[in-house]
Amino acid sequence: MCTSFWMKLTYLLYLIFWVCLCQEVLGSGGGSAWAPRLSPDGRQLAFLWVLAGSTHRQCAELRLIEMESKVEKVIVDIVNQPADAFAFPGLFAFSLTYRCWASDSRRLLCHTAWRSKQVLVVLDTETGVVNRLTTGGSWRLLDVDAKDLVIAASSSPNTPWTLSVGFLPARGTEGSMTWLSLDAAQPFAEIEWMVIPLQPPPAEDNQAYPGIKYEAILLAPSPSAMQKFPLVVYPHGGPHSVFSTEWMTFPAMLCLVRCVVLLVNYRGSCGFGQDSISSLLGNIGTQDVLDVQRAVEAACQRDDVDVRNVFLFGGSHGGFLGCHMIGQFPEQFRACVFRNPVIDLPSLAVVSDIPDWASVESGQEYDGTRALSEELLIAMRSKSPIVHASKIVTPTLLLVGQEDRRVPCSQAKALYRLLLARGTPARMVWYPEDNHSLAKVDVEADSFLNIILWFGKHLLQPPLWSHVLEPPPPPRT
Numbered sequence: 001m002c003t004s005f006w007m008k009l010t011y012l013l014y015l016i017f018w019v020c021l022c023q024e025v026l027g028s029g030g031g032s033a034w035a036p037r038l039s040p041d042g043r044q045l046a047f048l049w050v051l052a053g054s055t056h057r058q059c060a061e062l063r064l065i066e067m068e069s070k071v072e073k074v075i076v077d078i079v080n081q082p083a084d085a086f087a088f089p090g091l092f093a094f095s096l097t098y099r100c101w102a103s104d105s106r107r108l109l110c111h112t113a114w115r116s117k118q119v120l121v122v123l124d125t126e127t128g129v130v131n132r133l134t135t136g137g138s139w140r141l142l143d144v145d146a147k148d149l150v151i152a153a154s155s156s157p158n159t160p161w162t163l164s165v166g167f168l169p170a171r172g173t174e175g176s177m178t179w180l181s182l183d184a185a186q187p188f189a190e191i192e193w194m195v196i197p198l199q200p201p202p203a204e205d206n207q208a209y210p211g212i213k214y215e216a217i218l219l220a221p222s223p224s225a226m227q228k229f230p231l232v233v234y235p236h237g238g239p240h241s242v243f244s245t246e247w248m249t250f251p252a253m254l255c256l257v258r259c260v261v262l263l264v265n266y267r268g269s270c271g272f273g274q275d276s277i278s279s280l281l282g283n284i285g286t287q288d289v290l291d292v293q294r295a296v297e298a299a300c301q302r303d304d305v306d307v308r309n310v311f312l313f314g315g316s317h318g319g320f321l322g323c324h325m326i327g328q329f330p331e332q333f334r335a336c337v338f339r340n341p342v343i344d345l346p347s348l349a350v351v352s353d354i355p356d357w358a359s360v361e362s363g364q365e366y367d368g369t370r371a372l373s374e375e376l377l378i379a380m381r382s383k384s385p386i387v388h389a390s391k392i393v394t395p396t397l398l399l400v401g402q403e404d405r406r407v408p409c410s411q412a413k414a415l416y417r418l419l420l421a422r423g424t425p426a427r428m429v430w431y432p433e434d435n436h437s438l439a440k441v442d443v444e445a446d447s448f449l450n451i452i453l454w455f456g457k458h459l460l461q462p463p464l465w466s467h468v469l470e471p472p473p474p475p476r477t
């Protein structure tokens with residue numbers, strides 16, 4: 001009785017709270033608003049905002065509502081194309097930490113994709129000025145306490161995560177912020193890494209969005225001592241996500257088993273301005289594929305890459321790109337591994353939990369009130385890797401999560417059947433309890449072993465470098 005009374009009262013208070021709060025619709029102008037955070041003095045509500053109806057991830061605005069006047073303003077605007085490689089590329093923050101305000105109720109902190117890095121920035125909500133708080137490695141903000149103690153984690157491709165703390169300096173002196181690292185992780189001397197700047201030649205530039213550059217992160221075994229290593233090409237999924245120069249388990253482990261790893265942030269990745277995102281819409285399957293191919297050609301110029309042993313790895317849209325690569329450049333790869341790949345857009349569009357994705361990426365507006373038009377279905381099919389199926393000869397391993405609703409396993413199965421019918425070596429590993437991310441610990445461990453076994457099985461033996469190291473066997477008589 002007593003419990004029930006308090007429960008009812010709590011529920012009532014909860015309702016009153018929501019009714020009061022929901023009187024204001026956050027974000028005017030046909031947008032999607034999220035991550036509302038009230039300043040410590042209770043006077044301002046900051047939130048992130050994007051235009052609705054386009055890609056799920058894109059350059060966001062930081063907006064603010066004055067709680068008293070209910071006036072809404074844009075604090076940090078969309079950046080279409082950053083002026084140069086050092087300029088702020090726009091806000092690519094996909095959430096705000098629960099506590100992100102400084103105690104002055106004027107500044108706000110977050111991490112954001114800035115080209116191939118995650119950096120901490122401090123945003124001045126009065127001037128809109130964005131200042132970087134970090135330089136080396138990649139950083140993630142974890143918390144800002146009431147006394148401006150900032151807790152953050154940092155890492156790089158050869159150094160696992162380290163927890164650091166520091167006090168946010170007074171406004172205008174943020175550049176002097178110093179960090180105390182609590183558990184300094186040691187870098188792996190066996191891994192070296194770099195960021196490779198890339199740009200399409202004029203003929204392959206996007207006419208509507210010219211001059212956009214992109215990047216790739218490369219990890220290489222060190223010291224290489226005149227050796228040549230297999231190359232693993234790894235485009236990210238999304239397509240609107242990004243590889244950052246942070247600790248990533250699979251790339252680091254691939255490098256530790258002596259592979260060069262190429263992580264490609266093709267045009268359309270987050271952190272390079274909104275134009276880069278927009279440039280890919282309607283051009284998937286061509287622009288992104290050629291961007292990856294250009295990165296592969298650049299990596300193959302390196303002395304430590306064995307160009308006869310080039311492999312492909314990718315999931316979701318990364319699997320879509322991988323499948324395009326083995327269709328469009330059939331002789332280039334020894335073997336490939338795809339995790340929950342997108343194979344055929346028309347069939348994906350009707351089963352995915354994000355039905356808008358295939359329309360928007362095909363360059364069309366999504367209209368949930370009607371069936372897909374024939375023109376759109378044809379456009380989707382023409383962009384799908386399955387159109388290149390008749391050219392595929394590359395041995396393919398498919399890693400599939402049965403519970404995946406984003407890219408349901410029917411996509412991978414369609415490719416698998418096709419490969420079997422064509423007599424192309426193929427294997428499918430089925431994880432009944434995992435989904436799109438294949439991120440359960442046992443599934444990750446099992447996938448990694450299967451990746452290595454598949455690449456090892458199809459490695460051209462002996463790799464080029466063994467001739468350099470060992471004398472050739474005596475001729476048979």
Ligand SMILES: *[C@@H]1O[C@H](CO)[C@@H](O)[C@H](O)[C@H]1NC(C)=O
Binds near residue numbers: 435436437439440
């Ligand atoms: C997918 O599985 C992971 C565990 O690997 C789980 O944390 C996550 O919530 C699942 N996502 C969905 C959408 O079911």
